[in-house]
Amino acid sequence: MDPVSLLREYIRIDTSNPPGDCRGTAELLCRVLIGNGLTPITFGEVPEKPNVLCHVGGTEEPGLVLIHHMDVVPAQAEEWSVPPFSAEVKDGYLYGRGTLDTKGLGVAHLCAAIDAARSGRLRRKLFFVANADEEVGGKEGAGYFVRNLPISFGRAYGMNEGGVGVRDIFGEGAFFLVNLWEKGPLWLTLSAGGRAGHGSRPSSGDAPARLSRAMARIAEHRDPARLTDPVREMMRTLFDQGLTNLDPDSLGGRPEDTARLEAFASSYPETDPLLRNTFAITTLAAGFKPNVIPGKAEGTLDCRILPGEDPEAVAARVQDMVRDLDVRVEIIFSEEPNGSPRGPLFTALSDAIRSVHPDAVVLPYMSTGFTDSRFFRSIGVDTYGLMPVLLPRSEFGRIHGVDERIPLSGIDEMVRIISALIERWNTEKDFSPFL
Numbered sequence: 001m002d003p004v005s006l007l008r009e010y011i012r013i014d015t016s017n018p019p020g021d022c023r024g025t026a027e028l029l030c031r032v033l034i035g036n037g038l039t040p041i042t043f044g045e046v047p048e049k050p051n052v053l054c055h056v057g058g059t060e061e062p063g064l065v066l067i068h069h070m071d072v073v074p075a076q077a078e079e080w081s082v083p084p085f086s087a088e089v090k091d092g093y094l095y096g097r098g099t100l101d102t103k104g105l106g107v108a109h110l111c112a113a114i115d116a117a118r119s120g121r122l123r124r125k126l127f128f129v130a131n132a133d134e135e136v137g138g139k140e141g142a143g144y145f146v147r148n149l150p151i152s153f154g155r156a157y158g159m160n161e162g163g164v165g166v167r168d169i170f171g172e173g174a175f176f177l178v179n180l181w182e183k184g185p186l187w188l189t190l191s192a193g194g195r196a197g198h199g200s201r202p203s204s205g206d207a208p209a210r211l212s213r214a215m216a217r218i219a220e221h222r223d224p225a226r227l228t229d230p231v232r233e234m235m236r237t238l239f240d241q242g243l244t245n246l247d248p249d250s251l252g253g254r255p256e257d258t259a260r261l262e263a264f265a266s267s268y269p270e271t272d273p274l275l276r277n278t279f280a281i282t283t284l285a286a287g288f289k290p291n292v293i294p295g296k297a298e299g300t301l302d303c304r305i306l307p308g309e310d311p312e313a314v315a316a317r318v319q320d321m322v323r324d325l326d327v328r329v330e331i332i333f334s335e336e337p338n339g340s341p342r343g344p345l346f347t348a349l350s351d352a353i354r355s356v357h358p359d360a361v362v363l364p365y366m367s368t369g370f371t372d373s374r375f376f377r378s379i380g381v382d383t384y385g386l387m388p389v390l391l392p393r394s395e396f397g398r399i400h401g402v403d404e405r406i407p408l409s410g411i412d413e414m415v416r417i418i419s420a421l422i423e424r425w426n427t428e429k430d431f432s433p434f435l
């Protein structure tokens with residue numbers, strides 16, 4: 001089976017969410033699995049959002065669950081240099097919405113799983129999972145899936161999206177960021193009400209004026225840097241390998257330690273959001289005419305909070321920041337920060353990565369985004385996130401972006417890394433001390 005042509009076929013089925021119709025992709029994945037002698041099943045809350053589950057083989061535990069999602073974020077075709085669902089190949093890259101998030105990963109899982117089944121050597125249980133609905137929160141996808149599993153995974157670990165390989169991020173070299181933890185999303189509405197009136201007679205108490213002042217405060221606000229355990233682990237790995245010179249274990253709660261942490265964040269800008277809660281202004285809405293003062297103004301914030309923070313408490317702090325302006329803060333959506341401990345899967349994964357990229361540095365990482373991993377973690381499946389493809393640092397921002405693309409060579413490398421992981425997972429003798 002050629003992973004590149006399979007991925008092209010997968011990309012060409014438009015699963016933009018909303019509406020997130022994944023029937024075509026579930027059919028494609030099932031056709032390939034069945035064609036290779038396997039027995040997938042599909043189930044979902046609504047017919048348009050099926051989830052695919054396939055027990056690939058093996059009987060022993062702990063098992064390994066390979067997870068990805070079939071839906072993608074929408075693409076504005078006019079902004080792209082190629083049509084986003086045409087799966088064009090150009091300059092050594094395959095272009096298309098979903099190549100990185102996460103159809104490319106799904107194809108690597110599928111090809112490696114089928115190879116493993118064919119080998120006849122699977123000892124531990126291996127599952128292939130493809131979910132719908134991830135890009136709008138996963139409630140009807142992985143959320144439904146874990147609550148309605150027709151079988152039990154038993155003791156198992158999961159591999160999902162959330163981390164990636166990036167070149168030259170902490171000095172020269174290949175760095176694979178394995179997502180062990182995720183910050184928690186906290187989405188807030190800020191609203192101000194007031195008197196509607198003529199634009200020729202303004203007052204400082206007008207709703208848009210008060211909301212603007214509130215938003216300006218938030219735009220200028222920065223929470224101080226703070227070290228959490230998942231980030232401490234990443235920094236320790238970097239320090240131990242001589243890549244950075246800040247020993248996280250030398251940091252206590254003294255004011256000069258915060259300054260050293262801030263200096264670290266400015267030397268490695270990618271780590272800045274890993275060290276603090278962030279508050280992004282994402283929408284602003286008020287008014288309908290240049291000469292009319294509207295009676296209502298509203299905006300939203302996308303806050304991402306660190307492990308140890310309580311969403312309600314952070315929302316209350318935002319409310320305190322703008323209370324004197326009579327601006328109301330309400331929670332639209334929130335999830336607790338969540339993660340899995342570093343265990344045997346991390347070691348097996350590091351070995352698998354180094355079998356393809358011998359000099360790679362494999363880092364325990366905390367992702368600023370959130371994924372379906374939280375649903376699997378909630379049923380006791382310790383889940384890590386990694387799409388094992390190595391990208392140039394400049395490509396990091398293309399996930400969800402314009403001209404999303406994957407290096408052609410990376411597709412084959414992913415299959416090799418996942419295959420190596422399955423191999424190690426099966427031959428590793430004893431995982432019991434960690435379970």
Ligand SMILES: [Zn+2]
Pocket residue numbers: 069101102134161
């Ligand atoms: Zn995704």
